Each structure stands twice: as structure tokens, then as C-alpha cells.
Amino acid sequence: MGNPTRWSTDTGPEHSRWYVDRFRQLAAEGADLAGEARLVDALVAPGARILDAGCGTGRVGAALAARGHTVVGVDADPVLVDAARADHPGPRWLVADLAELDLAAAGEPEPFDAAVVAGNVLTFVAPGTEAAVLTRIAAHLRPDAPVVVGFGTDRGYPLTAFDVDMVTAGLRREHRFATWDLRPWHDDADFAVTVLRRPTP
Template sequence: MANPTRWETDTGPEHSQWYIDRFRKLVAEGADLAGEARLVDALVAPGSRILDAGSGTGRVGAALAERGHTVVGVDADPALVEAARADYPGPTWLVADLAELDLPALGEAEPFDAAVLAGNVLAFVAVGTEPEVLRRVAAHLRPDGVLTVGFGTERGYPLTAFDADAVAAGLRVEQRFATWDLRPWRDDAPFAVSVLRRPSD
């Protein structure tokens, strides 16, 4: 990786294991962790090919796979990818930096119908790489493919910058919501869920 991610620089060495343990505990308690997956599933045809970008412990990608989609998950943290492979066999889980994403080089040459960046992924990529992350993810979508992105609006990446970076990446902003369960967007919302599309023309 050219630059360390904020996941590395802004957290301690024990953070990855804490994160893994946290979500395993939530699963054991029966928590609903599939909200993002339900939205993505509603945006695509059955049996779609979906990229879980910044897949973490695999909860979103696993829920999409359970709904019949072919899922490739990518995360820069090897510990999280190892946990995803252990807990959710089925999807393909790969270690890669989203700012350098080149899935054909990793044996995944087929484009994706959709991609999702959940869990504040853009708040944890390396500083200043947000435009390149969006460009790289967009490049893996087929024409008319959809990208759904969620992140906190107070995490240092203004929505105006995000929108401009999305357009520069060849994406069109189609919808914005305040939550993954589609509550209406408002300018003071602490979280934004944006639905973007790679135009086919």
C-alpha cells in the first residue's frame, strides 16, 4: 500500500481484534446486521455480481450472498479478511487497498452489477485517497452498475467533495437518504447514504 489507511493510523494494534469480537458478539446476540444488504438487494436483479468494498468482517457481503448474489469482498486489513473467510465461507474475500484496487490482477476480471461501501469505509481510507477509491470502485462496475455508499457527514469528508469526486469518477448521484432504511435526506443529517450509478451512455 502506498499510504497507510486511517484504519491503521487512527486506531491501536488491538483494534482489529476488538472489531472482530464485537461483530461476532452481535451475531451471537441475534442483532440485525443486514440493513445495508437489504437496500443493495433491492437495487439489483436476482443473482447479481456484487463488490463489497471495504468488507470488514464480511457481514454485508455474507447477507448479500445469502440472498443469492455472487459476492467478492475486499478489505485492506488481513485480520478482518481472515475473520470473514472463517465466519462466512462462500463469498470470495480478498486483501487489497481500495485506493489501488485492481481485481483483474487478483483473478476477478468480470465487472460487477453493483458495489457497496458500508460502515464508514470512506472515513478509514488513506487521507486524500477518497477520489481514487471512488474512481477505482467505479471502474469495476459494468455500465449502468450501481454503487451505494454510506458514511458519517461529520467525519472529515464533506458531501460537496464526495459529490464532486463521484462525478469525476464517472458516476451520477441518483438518490440520497439519511439512513440505510431510506429515511428522507435532510441537510443536518449525521449520516448520508448515496446511491450512485455508472451511466451506460
């Protein structure tokens, strides 16, 4: 692992366990936890190979797997990955630093048809590694594959910086929305969902 993530430095020692319990409770209550997966599912062909980057407890990847996709989820927090493995068997869940992502070394050499980066992941990576994270994600994709990224606009990672970092990573912006259910983007929105594309050579 590289530099400590904001997830580990900016939260308390019990935060990961609280996060696991929170989403287990939401699932038990019947909350809709698959909104991000519905959007990604609409962008890919049936049976796509999808990277869930910053998978957390696995809720997005599990919903995609239930729709027939092959999913590999990656997160730096072993507590969250353990919960994903326990609650959502089927996808492969791995502990890894997204800024140093090398899935071929973990036995996953085949490129992905899409990637999803949900749950404010980019605001929780180690400071200054955002461009590296996007670059490593892009390196695992087929040409023309979409990357869908969502995060709060008031969480310390400005959209202007994100737009620079996506270009550095070799990605281009295709769409931007204010929510995962595709509400129109406006400049004072407190959340941004951006569909990026890895250009065809």
C-alpha cells in the first residue's frame, strides 16, 4: 500500500465497522441500494466485465453481478472487503490501493468493459493521488470502455481538479449529471456523476 487514504486518516478506528453495519441495516430495511448499478448496467452489454473501484461493502458490485455481469471489486479497507466477501459471494473482492492498482498481478489480466467509482471514493483516496487512481483504473479498461464516477462536490476535491485529472488519466468526459438517476447537471449541484470514456486509439 502507498500513502494512507483519507478513509483511514480522517475517520475513527470504528468507522469501517459502523459503515458495514449501516449498509447491512439499510439492506435489511429494503432500501434501494442499486441506483449506481442500474446506471452502469445501462451503459454496457449483457455479461460485461466490470471493475468496482473502491467497492466498499460490495453493494454496487453485487447488484451488477445479480444482473449477470462479471465483477471484480477492489478496496483499500480490509474490513469492508471482508464484509463484501461475507455478504455477496460471487464477485471477486480484493484488497488493494487504487493508486497502485495492478490486477494482472492478482490473477485478473483480462481488461474490463467498464468501471464504476461510487460512494465518494475519489474524495477518500490519499491526497494527491486522484490522477494516479484514475490512470490506474483506465489502464485496466478496454478501449471505449465507460468509467462512471460519483462524489460530493463539497468534499474537498473540486470538480475543476477532477476534470484536469481525468485528462491526465487519458479519459474524456461524455456526460455529467447531478444524481445517479440522471437529474440534469447544474453548477450549484452538491453531487456530480460523470460518465468518462477511454478513447479508442
